[in-house]
Amino acid sequence: MLGSQGDRAAARLNLLLPHLQSGRNMATQTTDFHQQPHKLLLIPGPIEVTDDVLFANAHPSMSHVAPEFIPVFGDCIRMTRKVLLTSDGQPFLIAGSGTLGWDQVASNLVEPGEHALVLNSGYFGDSFADCLTVYGANVDQIKAQVGDAVAVSDIEKALKTKKYKVVTVTTHFDWRCIGYQGSGFTRQTAFA
Template identity: 75%
Template sequence: MDDRLTIARSATSRLLVIPGPIEVTDEVLYANAHPSMSHMSLDFASVFGDCIRMTRNILYSKDAQPFLIAGSGTLGWDQVSSNLVEPGENALVVHTGYFADSFADCLQTYGAKVDQLKADVGGVVKESDIEAALKSKKYKVVTVTHVDTSTAVLSNIKGVAEVVQRVSPDTLVIADAVCSVASEEIHMDAWGIDVVMTASQKGLGTPPGLSIVVASQKAIKVFENRSTPVTSYYGSWKKWLPIMKAYESNAAAYFATPPVNLIYAYHASLSQITQGAVSLEDRFKAHKEASRQIKKAAEEIGFRGVPLSEDVAANGMTALYFPDGFGASDIVPRLLKKDVVVAGGLHADIKAKYFRIGHMGVSVVDPKRGDINKVISALKEVLAEAKAAKA
């Protein structure tokens, strides 16, 4: 192992199991330390082009257009809101937690008229309610958070897309998949999803800082045929589409400087995901198995999942209510003392009542690390300690 990598690894011995950023492989960490390169060099253009193609492959798409832009996952909301929805047009937001509120806020910022269909905490919106809403008025887009990181609820985006195609086929289906890409299956073409937006730091196993948006050719045509100017400058596909096409053809082009080192890290992770020893299909199976393992172990000792049923529970993360009589101060600091870093509650209605665990990427697909077992053991130990302290 390179000395620089050893130093970086020794900087912390803690296991990072929040729902992103996640642990990254040594190869990704090393790639992120790539020597500085010109973003206009042919060597970098080739790497960037590979990233575009591999991103498409992860979503099982033949011709969708990826946009890889420096920024957080939040930038995906801006791209959708400014490029696909014109001021005054209607947007339907399917709400399963905190992040739907934020997407709705972004859409409204760019002038959309937004309606929300809200599920109970831990639940999903009924497809019949989505159908009724689509029949009530014309919507330019329907947005669905595939996995809402605040609740660990998994929405059936395939089912939602089927409803939209049947009832309102001109409406675009937008998947906020920041917390699901590479840990949950997404067949973009076959399911009829028009935009998948995500980010580098979750299932894609790369450090934060890259906004990843993939648009179907149908969505690109809607963008190209809009009657008013795009309402964002940095997020404008008018600026970025020629850049992405140039890089995919292994030619450099410039609008704004890409995060060069992060692209190298993303390339390393994508190569492992699409060409590594664990196939993409087996990767999804491994996430399901790890999810069941953690959830079952947690429930056996007294925790309760936030999702209302197993079929709406995410495979890349778990949200757990504290047992009766216990709170965050009883559990989270004790986990930290055992070098297990989890995330506190985020959903306003239940914020103090639960916490969240991420289990994505290398922690799942490399069992030799023992990450899943370490999380389960720590949960059992800290709950026993908390009970003893209250006895």
């Protein structure tokens, strides 16, 4: 019985692996796969995904402790570095809610009394600041109205004023909310 389950798992993995190869363009494989027409989601989550992403998710799940998952996780780290415009930063990929990530940052990266800068464009920025405060961080915030940008000049001014242990941005943000102009982020910026 176990052998047949192992054979089925290996067969499923063989179907999945070609789609996980680094740099592979799945568009050629998904020409017959398209989402049904639907209303566009414009909320923090769940989010809109492309047909390619939905197609990739149409394969069996893989255990996060399986040897076959190692290259998949490596690809995730590589692609996250690309999104964050860094080649040597160490992103932390966490399976959980945003509040789990905030808690991990606040409890593990910031000691009581250390300074944290929160780029705040609304509810989630407020919540991240609250979490850091609970763990004893001295929190400064640069606030923008929802839908408005935090000015880059305000960020630069804050970074010149004092040394921050972390600078936080919540992941639901629109690039406009932090004044991103395509020049990239410095190594002084931590994403959480």
